[in-house]
Amino acid sequence: MIANYGYKDGSGEYYISIDTDKCISCSADRACLTACPKQMFETITDDYDDEVTWVKKPNCRTLAYDCADCKPSAGYTSLPCMTACTPGAIKHSW
Amino acid sequence: MITAGIDMGSRSIKVVLVEELKVDGAPQLKYGVKKAHIMMPGDLDQDVAAEKAYDEALVAAGIKREDVKTVFATGAGRKQVAFATEGITEMTAGAKGANFMFPMSRTVVDVGAEEGRGMKTDADGKAVDFAGNEKCAAGAGSFAEAMSRALQMTLKEFGDASLKSDKSIPMNAQCTVFAESEVVSLIHSSTPKNDIAKAVLDAVASRVCAMVRRVGIEGEVVLIGGMAHNAGFVQSLKTAMGVDSVSLPDMPEYISALGCALIAAERQN
Numbered sequence: 001m002i003a004n005y006g007y008k009d010g011s012g013e014y015y016i017s018i019d020t021d022k023c024i025s026c027s028a029d030r031a032c033l034t035a036c037p038k039q040m041f042e043t044i045t046d047d048y049d050d051e052v053t054w055v056k057k058p059n060c061r062t063l064a065y066d067c068a069d070c071k072p073s074a075g076y077t078s079l080p081c082m083t084a085c086t087p088g089a090i091k092h093s094w
Numbered sequence: 095m096i097t098a099g100i101d102m103g104s105r106s107i108k109v110v111l112v113e114e115l116k117v118d119g120a121p122q123l124k125y126g127v128k129k130a131h132i133m134m135p136g137d138l139d140q141d142v143a144a145e146k147a148y149d150e151a152l153v154a155a156g157i158k159r160e161d162v163k164t165v166f167a168t169g170a171g172r173k174q175v176a177f178a179t180e181g182i183t184e185m186t187a188g189a190k191g192a193n194f195m196f197p198m199s200r201t202v203v204d205v206g207a208e209e210g211r212g213m214k215t216d217a218d219g220k221a222v223d224f225a226g227n228e229k230c231a232a233g234a235g236s237f238a239e240a241m242s243r244a245l246q247m248t249l250k251e252f253g254d255a256s257l258k259s260d261k262s263i264p265m266n267a268q269c270t271v272f273a274e275s276e277v278v279s280l281i282h283s284s285t286p287k288n289d290i291a292k293a294v295l296d297a298v299a300s301r302v303c304a305m306v307r308r309v310g311i312e313g314e315v316v317l318i319g320g321m322a323h324n325a326g327f328v329q330s331l332k333t334a335m336g337v338d339s340v341s342l343p344d345m346p347e348y349i350s351a352l353g354c355a356l357i358a359a360e361r362q363n
Contacts, residue, residue: 008305061228
């Protein structure tokens with residue numbers, strides 16, 4: 001399942017997509033949990049009883065601000081969460 | 095076996111009781127849908143409201159609490175249902191319910207009072223892709239309701255008025271508060287009510303459509319949630335999505351509760 005967490009507002013579209021099929025048997029030992037400086041990710045058991053990562057609810061409404069510190073404009077060449085997620089399950093829409 | 099699904103929406107609580115029908119030699123399970131269904135307004139005290147809605151549904155169905163094998167809850171307030179065995183997300187419940195009503199459906203659009211979401215499903219009614227809008231109320235029913243109040247119309251009149259307009263007036267504001275200002279400006283510039291109604295519903299449809307496009311539009315499209323009652327919105331959504339038809343269940347606001355009850359039944363088997 002591709003789970004899109006986030007929103008669209010007047011300034012743009014801000015979604016973090018997590019491919020749960022790649023996330024279920026994480027070969028990166030859930031490195032995203034510690035890689036995110038804002039600790040936005042959390043491991044949950046989804047509706048199909050699979051252990052997956054999602055974006056914490058409060059962060060889903062503030063992604064544009066929460067992720068700003070990790071974007072190229074802040075000096076990063078790649079996003080820490082995407083780099084840590086070696087299975088390639090995490091994508092940003094912006 | 096009877097199972098219950100409770101959808102704790104932000105505006106109202108929906109309860110559906112489902113009874114599994116045993117048919118000798120049948121290759122698959124069949125369910126008697128809507129053994130009882132009831133909708134009640136939500137309350138600040140959500141657990142008390144859930145209890146009340148559930149009790150009324152049981153009375154309406156003429157069954158006792160102990161006859162219900164299991165209760166699953168969904169919706170924004172699902173964690174408040176103390177007597178629920180399990181809570182499932184709106185995406186999973188909506189996808190299951192829509193697929194039960196329309197087995198060929200692959201794209202499900204759910205527009206409720208406070209939130210809208212789009213789901214792609216597989217043949218078993220499992221959500222395989224979803225996107226919602228966690229922030230913006232301008233892509234949900236409460237926005238249309240607020241605008242209909244500004245035009246001094248009921249929601250039914252609002253939807254019907256929209257169908258009488260062939261104008262496309264863009265509404266640029268993404269926020270409900272600013273969008274309301276735009277509507278007030280249109281009223282002051284003597285724009286006909288029908289055109290304003292269409293502009294509002296086009297704007298809601300466009301925001302919902304942006305979410306649905308994230309997951310992709312394929313197969314039969316089903317619209318669930320209270321906004322499916324609004325004929326003007328359905329037309330605006332069809333235009334925005336570029337599809338010829340959108341399937342509408344009889345009681346679209348109950349579909350998530352139905353999906354919830356069906357999943358509860360499946361987990362018992």
